[in-house]
Amino acid sequence: MSTTIRPLVIGHRGASGYRPEHTRAAYELAFTLGADAVEPDIVATRDGVLVLRHENEISGTTNVAEHPEFADRRTSKTIDGDAITGWFTEDFTWDELSTLRARERLPEVRQASTTHNDGSPILRLSDLLEIVDQHPEAARRPLKIVAEIKHASYFASIGLPLDELFARDVREWATADNLIIESFEQSVLHRIRDRGIPGQLVFLLESSGAPSDLIAQHGSKARSYADHLSDEGLAQLAREVDGISVDKKMLMLKDLAGNLTGTNDLVDRAHAAGLLVFCWTLRAENRFLPKNLRSSKQPEQHGDWLAEFRTLMDSGLDGVFADQPDLAVTARG
Template identity: 85%
Template structure:
């Protein structure tokens, strides 16, 4: 099997979520068929400790849970990582209950074609995805990878659902140094997973503002924010702790006053100099997600000059890109 991959790694963001509802079997299968090197599941837990694939533990926007009268009394409000959310939460359901739900398009106003696939597929478990990766026809031709995002680890730990332990149990025996990358906005859960003997690269996710939730839990207002992690000293320290960083694409972009993309900044070369891999998210083709000068019209759902943005970002030397349209990222890379 050929295991080499052209740089940057093309990662299907929640599968090929530009073409199918995210985190569904169809989205993941299509991502690999379209040439993605890896797929990215977001991982949360059920009440009985089953790891399931959803963008958030709040699932009203990505499933038909609101149409199930038997679950009406589960609707509630919670504070997750400092944000108040109202809806239905995976940790209030058993896996058997969640298995009765069906997936829906998260961005129906932009991804109108995807709405046609609403309610046709169930929620997947992490175990389902690992099986899909092993059985996909592309796995006979090349190394397929999973970039697993561990979501809200401090929160889940606080309610007795330690994601590091659950994840390590699930991937033990499947994971290798070549097929798994583990990412999170909380470094502590990455280290606990590595301490459990799970192979694979560790990637620290960073936002453009704020501070990591695990640090806020420990240090409150004194928590080191994301920006401080990206100073020279911060990058040098990160290189001792993780294999790479993954940032919002806007953290790499240089724009003029009207909002036109003019190039990229020095974050990628600075991180590389510190010894870190660098990934960015999320490459999307629709006008809504593109800089002003790359939009084709005022219609947010239409494709703009995605090639211009994708290539500008890739030319910075990125090691990996998350994309909703893997075929377009493969084209840009080529």
């Protein structure tokens, strides 16, 4: 990694602990609070514009349901094996999506953030590139984007190849130092690299199941995420990507009561194979903390986030995704 500061603090969808995710305010605040990078989730519109949303289904993060002119767009689809009902970015043009406004995805936990509902439009990837370049922090330190490519196999199946669209948008902007590209589907990472886009490639892994692109290709015989994390699997990954990114729970050791007691050897094993290791997502609220680090039974209150963050960072992680990037910077310091 080009910086000697470890771990890299990545604003998860911006500073999503304080502002509705994937909004200009969230991204700008993340850098102001000290994040080294921000993470956009990237999906596509019907006319091939890359937009920043947690998922291509947008009813939980926008006010689309309150637009009567789009009522007939509500539909059901199967995305990567999951049946989902709602409104999907690929059924809208960019001009149509630009009329929507963003909302807090976790209102029950982040009530303060809901005061910013309906105040910000959806952003395009191109908008975020400008935000990074124009942020005052960019004059003081290098700023990065960690771009997550979402549902690549699905989008390719409907004629929206995300690798091609992503390469189009970042070709003039990307360098080896300002871009990291991640996905739960390794194949799209390779296609992006084959298109000559610089930057590190990071393979996202779940705690169960198998990658969607491998399921599409091999069905029930697809290699599981667990297979990728064996010593043999890590050695193979090191020949194919620069790093891995895992759910923080995949690093934690807990007792039978659900109390955090330490971390396992995954980071050490991955480093031994030659891989960078990232984890997601550091969040301060009780709802997201191990039982022994919760401050009360109120899920929205902050618990002993510092103990969790430092326990994870002490495992030797190269990067962490954080909803409250200022707290992750504090823990790192």
